[in-house]
Amino acid sequence: MTQPERQAWDVVVVGAGGAGLRAAIEAREQGARTAVICKSLFGKAHTVMAEGGIAASMGNVNEGDNWQVHFRDTMRGGKFLNDWRMAELHAREAPDRVWELETWGALFDRTADGRISQRNFGGHEYPRLAHVGDRTGLELIRTLQQKIVSLQQEDFREFGDHEARLKVFQECTITRVLKDESRGEDGGAVSGVFAYERESGRFFVIESPAVVLATGGIGKSFKVTSNSWEYTGDGHALALLAGARLTNMEFVQFHPTGMVWPPSVKGILVTESVRGDGGVLRNSDGKRFMFDYVPDVFKDKYAKTEEEGDRWYEDADNNRRPPELLPRDEVARAINAEVKAGRGSPHGGVFLDVSTRMPAETIRRRLPSMHHQFKELADVDITAEPMEVGPTCHYVMGGVWVEPDTAQARGVTGLYAAGEVAGGMHGSNRLGGNSLSDLLVFGRRAGLHAAQYALGLGGGRPAVDPGTVDAAADEALRPFSAGAGAGEQTAGDSGENPYTLHQELQTTMNDLVGIIRRGGEMTEALQQLARLRARARRAGVEGHRQFNPGWHLALDLRNMLLVSECVARAALEREESRGGHTREDHPEMDRQWRRVNLLCRLADGGDDTPFGKEPAGDAAAGPGRGRIELVRHTTPHIRRDLLALFEKDELAKYLPDEELFQ
Amino acid sequence: MTHTAHFKVWRGDAEGGGLADYDIEVNEGEVVLDIIHRLQATQAPDLAVRWNCKAGKCGSCSAEINGRPRLLCMTRMSVFDPAETVTVTPMRAFPVMRDLVTDVSFNYTKAREVPAFVPPPELEPGEYRMMQEDVGRSQEFRKCIECFLCQDTCHVVRDHEENKPAFAGPRFLMRVAELDMHPLDAAAESGLDRKRTAQEEHGLGYCNITKCCTEVCPENIKITDNALIPLKERAADRKYDPLVWLGNKIRRRGE
Known part of the structure; x- marks a missing residue:
């Protein structure tokens, strides 16, 4: 086979959302020649959909805020499963990352004295979210995009070439991270990536000793989701296939408020700012039901009456917050329970109302995108009537198991991960606003350490093996020959329709590994996933390689199936309920599980080279055998000075006795 | 609530192309992008279109609907008469790459x-x-x-x-x-x-x-x-x- 074109760069960043762009800026500023590869056009990444804000304890609105309070809120929100070092770094560095955006041209909403305004959000003790109306993600992406352009303008002045040291390969997809097994740690060392260009279908290889995964999440494996088509778990799967491990994959966040009607927009996000700014949730009886759903661990932190909750918006120091602002997992479960009890709205959600809470003009100013979205897509005027909302798959807490300080994937030299694709930071449940800050803090760290590693290597870089390049090309072309040669299908079969497979996968995950989980259903899900995996090997496509969405989906299916198996397997194993993992058959949080991380790795020890050969009879082997195996890892004790930030009574709710008295 | 709509969609590449006819199911509340997706899933798996968020926030699915520049995801089917033919073409000011995708x-x-x-x-x-x-x-x-x-x-x-x-x-x-x-x-x-x-x-x-x-x-x-x-x-x-x-x-x- 002809070898595809090769280029050499110091650092490759996969993904051009907030984490990827921040990583690229840092790597380039460290002096590394940096390539960014993204599936969509530059500036279209999923980060644009983030609405509410960036959590950072700048203390502009309430001076009581500082990194310790932010750290505490983050750990509580994640039910203490968080990698505490990541949570600490995040809380400490977030303000600097926000202020730096202003020097790149960002224009946040302002306080009366001209500083960056901060808004309330679920689980945050003080107003903490820097924001621009309800389009903060767009501001973040545009600012980073424009910073990249400004670095390219510098390079143009110096070298006469905008792309001399920083290039964005837009509408390109990575299908494999390549490695040199003779180098680095046990898992080998990264030597490059294998990619295809959407427009032409052409393959190419980038030789690079450092790869930063910043590919976002996995939501497109679920039917009802707020995520865009790009969220097919690519980085999660690339990491697994490169020998890395994923942690906390059982924790999937269902955002409590997605649109529920009309059907074609089901799942589209309704920002938490609606509640942060005063919106309330009501059931079909008109009752503010959240007061009935405050769990014990949060009992003394939330208002007991509507009156107290309402007073809090004006006087936060002397009142407690309304329970509509509990962490997302609590609110999503409550909505689910109300609908199940028959107290839902006409289209199977509950009512979210701002129309009786704020003047129409204020709503239009503070929530312009929501106003626009409901008017355009649902014929609902949110200044005059309530919205109907229900849970939607929004975010995966789980991801690549990384070193907290460097963002390096543990065990794989040269591989880094930042943002949603990395695991640990948010524990079992992420607080709203902590995602955008996570992207910036760990994007920067990943870019920094990737660049330092790559530049420190000198000339002796890991090599790209032509054999693995051939194997990657074979794998990527397989959908074009699905109708012939595989020997498994009947005559005349042109292969499985990738769109049908995708829909079946989404239904399986939504119905069997969704917001409320049961052991038996997840066992069934694993069996269905095994069958889908066998069928996906026969996914076939029509047409040719130029901008062919059927082909792209057929390739993405591999990733979605791997990631879905991780979620289902880890969720079946964890016999407790915590954060974004709710077991109907194990409804209580169990302190003994606090220090347990379930790590997913590829079965049969690492990569399955040559690519694409699955164990014979895999589909028939049932849920006991699959591509993924689980390993239990006990996390290190929380550092003493960080523990000291909490009252002992509170810690006793989360930590087993032996940890308390260590 | 469900009806069959007649669509004309431009298919082709830089070399040339033309309008292709499709009859396709439309359900209540759907937008033009939903219909394009249904065409992909059922009749034209290689129909090229750009899209990301499907919520009017990313600006990827720009095209021309009945000659007017619009986002496919924010154009509701209810604005058309059920008997009307809906024509979807790529943005005219930019060179076509394939089908509805242009070189921007x-x-x-x-x-x-x-x-x-x-x-x-x-x-x-x-x-x-x-x-x-x-x-x-x-x-x-x-x-x-x-x-x-x-x-x-x-x-x-x-x-x-x-x-x-x-x-x-x-x-x-x-x-x-x-x-x-x-x-x-x-x-x-x-x-x-x-x-x-x-x-x-x-x-x-x-x-x-x-x-x-x-x-x-x-x-x-x-x-x-x-x-x-x-x-x-x-x-x-x-x-x-x-x-x-x-x-x-x-x-x-x-x-």
Whole structure:
């Protein structure tokens, strides 16, 4: 086979959302020649959909805020499963990352004295979210995009070439991270990536000793989701296939408020700012039901009456917050329970109302995108009537198991991960606003350490093996020959329709590994996933390689199936309920599980080279055998000075006795 | 609630192509992008279309519906009569790559030609102070989702390929206005006159304020009234105001 074109760069960043762009800026500023590869056009990444804000304890609105309070809120929100070092770094560095955006041209909403305004959000003790109306993600992406352009303008002045040291390969997809097994740690060392260009279908290889995964999440494996088509778990799967491990994959966040009607927009996000700014949730009886759903661990932190909750918006120091602002997992479960009890709205959600809470003009100013979205897509005027909302798959807490300080994937030299694709930071449940800050803090760290590693290597870089390049090309072309040669299908079969497979996968995950989980259903899900995996090997496509969405989906299916198996397997194993993992058959949080991380790795020890050969009879082997195996890892004790930030009574709710008295 | 609609969708590539006919199911509440997706899943698996968020926030699914530049994800099927044929074609001002996907690199080239925000050298990160009423104007322009529909519809380039090198288009003239109105942009101190470059380097003079760009903007940004006209006025002040002219002379001499 002809070898595809090769280029050499110091650092490759996969993904051009907030984490990827921040990583690229840092790597380039460290002096590394940096390539960014993204599936969509530059500036279209999923980060644009983030609405509410960036959590950072700048203390502009309430001076009581500082990194310790932010750290505490983050750990509580994640039910203490968080990698505490990541949570600490995040809380400490977030303000600097926000202020730096202003020097790149960002224009946040302002306080009366001209500083960056901060808004309330679920689980945050003080107003903490820097924001621009309800389009903060767009501001973040545009600012980073424009910073990249400004670095390219510098390079143009110096070298006469905008792309001399920083290039964005837009509408390109990575299908494999390549490695040199003779180098680095046990898992080998990264030597490059294998990619295809959407427009032409052409393959190419980038030789690079450092790869930063910043590919976002996995939501497109679920039917009802707020995520865009790009969220097919690519980085999660690339990491697994490169020998890395994923942690906390059982924790999937269902955002409590997605649109529920009309059907074609089901799942589209309704920002938490609606509640942060005063919106309330009501059931079909008109009752503010959240007061009935405050769990014990949060009992003394939330208002007991509507009156107290309402007073809090004006006087936060002397009142407690309304329970509509509990962490997302609590609110999503409550909505689910109300609908199940028959107290839902006409289209199977509950009512979210701002129309009786704020003047129409204020709503239009503070929530312009929501106003626009409901008017355009649902014929609902949110200044005059309530919205109907229900849970939607929004975010995966789980991801690549990384070193907290460097963002390096543990065990794989040269591989880094930042943002949603990395695991640990948010524990079992992420607080709203902590995602955008996570992207910036760990994007920067990943870019920094990737660049330092790559530049420190000198000339002796890991090599790209032509054999693995051939194997990657074979794998990527397989959908074009699905109708012939595989020997498994009947005559005349042109292969499985990738769109049908995708829909079946989404239904399986939504119905069997969704917001409320049961052991038996997840066992069934694993069996269905095994069958889908066998069928996906026969996914076939029509047409040719130029901008062919059927082909792209057929390739993405591999990733979605791997990631879905991780979620289902880890969720079946964890016999407790915590954060974004709710077991109907194990409804209580169990302190003994606090220090347990379930790590997913590829079965049969690492990569399955040559690519694409699955164990014979895999589909028939049932849920006991699959591509993924689980390993239990006990996390290190929380550092003493960080523990000291909490009252002992509170810690006793989360930590087993032996940890308390260590 | 469900009906069968007749669609004509442009299929082809840079070599050429034409409208293909499809009869396809439509359900209550759906948008044109839903129908394109159903075509992919059932009749045309290789139909090329760009899309990301399906919520009007990313600006990827720009195309022309019955000849009008629109986002596929924000155009509801209910605006058409069920008996009406819905024709979907790629944006006309940009070269076709395949089916509904066009080569929009013109826009990325123009983006690079606008000098970036110049941070005020005397301020450290965290020291920026700006009033809401002063950032509001630029914030309106930063609502732009870069769908490039304004670029597509602007008659200066829509049928005049020859104007492209000299004309940044409404989106990037608005970017110049945004930076010019940024309360802390230090371009002037660094010797960059954004108003002058709008006129001399980005082709502001080609715009004769027909407001086509404003009409197609899915974010309802008043591109013409709030960005382009003020920029023209400020550029004109600069150019023709004798005091400004004299001031420039003197400052230049002093440097």
